[in-house]
Amino acid sequence: MGNAPTAAIKLTFLDRDQNEAQVNFYVPYSTTVEQAWAVADAIAARVQVLSNALLWRIQLVWKWTADMPGPADVDSNVRRALLLLVQASDERINALLVPSPRDSVFEIDGRYAGVRVDLDNAAVSGFVSVLELPLLTPDGGAFGTDIITGGLSL
Amino acid sequence: MRKFVRNLQAPPLPWMCELVGIETAVVPFALGALEERAAPFVWQDGDALIGVQMIRRLQVALLSGCLDELIASQERIFQVLDNGINGTRYDDFQSGTSMRVELVRIRELLEAQQSQESLDPEILAQLIQIAALL
Numbered sequence: 008m009g010n011a012p013t014a015a016i017k018l019t020f021l022d023r024d025q026n027e028a029q030v031n032f033y034v035p036y037s038t039t040v041e042q043a044w045a046v047a048d049a050i051a052a053r054v055q056v057l058s059n060a061l062l063w064r065i066q067l068v069w070k071w072t073a074d075m076p077g078p079a080d081v082d083s084n085v086r087r088a089l090l091l092l093v094q095a096s097d098e099r100i101n102a103l104l105v106p107s108p109r110d111s112v113f114e115i116d117g118r119y120a121g122v123r124v125d126l127d128n129a130a131v132s133g134f135v136s137v138l139e140l141p142l143l144t145p146d147g148g149a150f151g152t153d154i155i156t157g158g159l160s161l
Numbered sequence: 162m163r164k165f166v167r168n169l170q171a172p173p174l175p176w177m178c179e180l181v182g183i184e185t186a187v188v189p190f191a192l193g194a195l196e197e198r199a200a201p202f203v204w205q206d207g208d209a210l211i212g213v214q215m216i217r218r219l220q221v222a223l224l225s226g227c228l229d230e231l232i233a234s235q236e237r238i239f240q241v242l243d244n245g246i247n248g249t250r251y252d253d254f255q256s257g258t259s260m261r262v263e264l265v266r267i268r269e270l271l272e273a274q275q276s277q278e279s280l281d282p283e284i285l286a287q288l289i290q291i292a293a294l295l
Contacts, residue, residue, distance in 0.1 A: 090192050092221055100217035102199065118185050123224050145201070146210075156224040159189040160196055 020060035095151030124157035
């Protein structure tokens with residue numbers, strides 16, 4: 008397992024017809040976020056002198072990929088997902104999708120067997136420790152730590 | 162080519178509640194279908210927050226099994242009446258304290274009625290009162 012040797016700085020431009028074009032630059036993987044933003048800003052300033060397209064997005068990407076991935080579990084299927092619904096302190100309900108959930112995380116009895124997540128399952132209750140990390144929604148709100156329910160999403 | 166839905170207008174608050182019944186086997190497909198509309202870009206400007214929350218609440222409702230509580234409540238009332246009128250015994254009788262009290266009253270009234278030839282208006286009134294409480 009290992010990282011890519013580089014991190015990517017991706018600049019996306021729009022033309023008059025809303026067509027997109029992307030320009031990629033690469034910096035050492037060890038570059039910090041602050042350094043990468045400084046490089047991105049410098050690149051953006053110089054590219055905009057060369058181009059009259061509209062710069063509208065910059066992405067900084069550090070990527071990790073397994074070098075020699077072994078075979079996936081024979082029962083794994085990423086077309087199935089576990090939808091976890093989490094309530095934040097402001098009562099907003101947020102969600103995250105876990106691909107290819109294990110069968111053991113669902114209720115085994117009753118009408119929701121195999122459909123609804125078993126909140127007493129150790130793997131599920133243990134996931135709260137992840138939610139207690141400083142996670143945010145895309146608009147900057149608190150993601151929440153209270154898993155209220157969840158289910159199989161197809 | 163896939164065509165994404167965009168610029169949906171979120172319905173204004175307040176929202177009314179609707180009780181529907183669906184097969185639980187359908188729930189995973191409904192959750193997946195709803196998820197496609199849980200993305201902010203699906204909703205028109207200013208409606209994303211309320212639109213997405215509407216989808217989330219519906220997903221929670223699909224998994225809440227609220228009908229279980231209603232059916233259990235009906236079952237408890239049936240057991241009270243069946244026990245009081247027919248004397249049927251339930252090993253897992255789950256009525257609350259107030260229902261047990263009413264059950265005793267129903268039995269007493271029925272026993273009192275058995276000793277009379279016609280329905281006592283006072284007892285009838287009490288039965289109606291108990292029925293209203295249940």
